[in-house]
Amino acid sequence: MDRTYVDETNRRVITEFRAGGPVEGMHRERLVLLTTTGRRSGRAHTVPMMFHRDGDRVLVIASAAGALRHPHWYLNLAADPAVTVELPDESYAGVAETLGGEDRERTWAMLKQTYPFFADHEAKVEREIPVVLLRRAE
Template sequence: MADADAAAIRASRAEWAAQHLVTYLESGGAQGHILNLHDVGGRTCTTHCLIRYTGRKSGQRYIKPLIYGNFGGEIVIVASKGGADSHPEWYLNVVSGDTLDVQIATQAFEASWREPEGDERHQVWEYMCHLYPPYISYQQSTSRRIPLVMLNLQTPTEIFTIES
């Protein structure tokens, strides 16, 4: 999919995504963790986490809501960018550092990350496509291999706020 097409899809959902983030943050994670994404091809109970990372150029802190799965005790997030031909900025920022923070519902942790390889990657990809079927069409629409990021939760930290 051309980046312009993916950008149009993201723009049409931008208000929804911004409100989702505010709801998640203002509720301390009590709301926004599980959403019904059936209207966009997802499941009725789709789990979302928040990641907090530092911009590799700006040094600013950012918070991004993402669909996640739990595979073998690790949290999995997908750098799909709706099937765009370029990686999402959050992914480029995450891979430029050693750790990031993740909030799942009402609990937050510092986490290390890694990218699965080989057969493990195939298994994780299949699992994530089961959780959110649109990932299949996202991958078909781009020549880039959509990255998977596996998070190993470590030290508990304070839940995210709008100011963090």
């Protein structure tokens, strides 16, 4: 996909989301704006993405639609887990934590059942697709 198109779409989605109204072509109630710190640049980078509420947990999935490599936002938070989370109903300073072990396996199975396209993404790659918890900073 053309990088310019992706950047322009992300800018539009971020602007529409922050304005508080509908987000063209997206389900606002499933969108989160995640701001990470660039691992090389040290600058703030905000990306819109789908999130899932699992009880009181807010989860994002680094599938990148089945791309061979982890998305840049995931590499950024792996280097520095301090993030800003903007949900439809609240914003907070957060800490990103990649799920592991039994929690990751159980949660990943639930996500694939809830959103079958994640199974399609998984089938395209050899990497383990990270599931990330966005918890409040203390």
